[in-house]
Amino acid sequence: MKNILIINAHPDKESFCFALAESYKMGAYKSGANVKLLHLIDLKFDPILRNGYRKIMELEPDLVQMQQDILWANHLVFVYPNWWSTFPALLKGFIDRVFVPGFAFHYRENSPFWDKLLKGKTARLLVTMDTPSWYYCIINRSAGHNAMKIGVLEFCGIKPVKISVFSPIKSSDETKRKKWLNEVMELGENQK
DSSP: OOEEEEEEOOSOTTSHHHHHHHHHHHHHHHTTOEEEEEEGGGSOOOOOOTTTTTSOOOOOHHHHHHHHHHHHOSEEEEEEEOBTTBOOHHHHHHHHHHSOBTTTEEEOTTSSOEEETTTTOEEEEEEEOSSOHHHHHHTSTTHHHHIIIIIIIGGGTOOOEEEEEEOOSTTOOHHHHHHHHHHHHHHHHTTO
């Protein structure tokens, strides 16, 4: 049985991302998985990595719990909008503060290589966009997808990382959104 952690990084509680996160959760529950859904907007933490990685900041209690939840999970699901070709500042601040050396990775002494400390986990990205997917891929070269998939998750050993895109959101109607919610529920049921 999988332990699934869903992390919703949209700051607006009335966003479609909240509906996507709930839909995935319902599908995962149907499959019998253990599921936790967390909304980053509800956590209390400083999103600014004030000293870079020169000196690791003490983690707030919510971030300590998030690290424990990440270790508990076999499968991570990140739900967020694509803004300015990447992810929201709230998610970037969360990554900077939680995926720190000693927890997510460890640089080897006198080596350009590192140890990936989150191996054995998989991930799914549920990303909303106003930009059509083809345009984002060709013109923006999937910048945000690559940053999250390769630059963060695979860097820490999490793979495979699969990506589901829902776009364009701004012109989608209720019928289209219901179809997307059903697709996401099915992903949850299949624990993908």
